[in-house]
Amino acid sequence: MNIIQIFKKYPDQKSCIDHLESVRWANGVTCPYCGSENNYPRTSDLRHHCNSCQKSFSVTIGTLFHDTRIPLQKWFLAISLILNAKKGISARQLARDLEVNKDTAWRMAMKIRESMKSDGELLTGVIEMDETYVGGKPRKAAKKDDDNNSGSPRGRGTKKTPVVGMVSRGGDVKAEKVEKSMLKSKDLNQLIRRSINPIGSVLVTDEYRGYSRVSKILKHYTVNHQFEYANGEIHTNTIESFWALLKRGIIGQFHKVSSKYLDKYIDEFCFRYNLRKENQELAYNSVIQRML
Ligand SMILES: [Zn+2]
Known part of the structure; x- marks a missing residue:
């Protein structure tokens, strides 16, 4: 996914949440607090209410997107920008591209890198x-x-x-x-x-x-x-x-x-290298899944 595709496919917060829910809860919404599958459909504030434990929750709870005040579209764009930057992208550049401040860009990039950790599969050959x-x-x-x-x-x-x-x-x-x-x-x-x-x-x-x-x-x-x-x-x-x-x-x-922080940068470069032969969409989806 490049940034144009993201703008088209995920124009607002709701479409981003729809996407995250379809990935996280492919088999139906599950309460992250009690595991119950008995909850109301999403309310107007894009959250769910659990009928078993009476708590409300959104799809980002307990994920690397947790508690973010940044619109999800900016996160999706950040993932795309990092994945497509073969030589890496600085926090300063990311901040300019996303119109966020540099510290925010840095923190977002670090969360995204966290999702890029090796899955521990052994090398062969x-x-x-x-x-x-x-x-x-x-x-x-x-x-x-x-x-x-x-x-x-x-x-x-x-x-x-x-x-x-x-x-x-x-x-x-x-x-x-x-x-x-x-x-x-x-x-x-x-x-x-x-x-x-x-x-x-x-x-x-x-x-x-x-x-x-x-x-x-x-x-x-x-x-x-x-x-x-x-x-x-x-x-x-x-x-x-x-x-x-x-x-x-x-x-x-x-x-x-x-x-x-060196490990995180190394993870990013390894992750990009290991997906070099995959298409953009697969690489992008893989990060979204790992973020969740
Ligand atoms: Zn519950």
């Missing part, structure tokens, strides 16, 4: 794994490449926040912020165990020693970046392209991303 370093305040010299800060060490010695990612070629990506102390083989192996189905999967990494005990879990190939970028199918180009996208987004749109 040929999987590339790598770590990168993001965050901190970019300097002027850092515009081109986040890793090329002069005066700040590159790669595994840097002060930035480490992020570990895995991507199944042709499939999904998973990435998360980790503590610097978690780049040891014990912790990386743990991460692999809860992210990858080892049966029938192979892992490709560089020669970082944190990956030295991966072959205990699944078949493991390494590429030596000192001598080559790829050895036939043995390469980590897919995860590196994802890092490039993530870093461009974070540098370009979010400027200073505090480590506290």
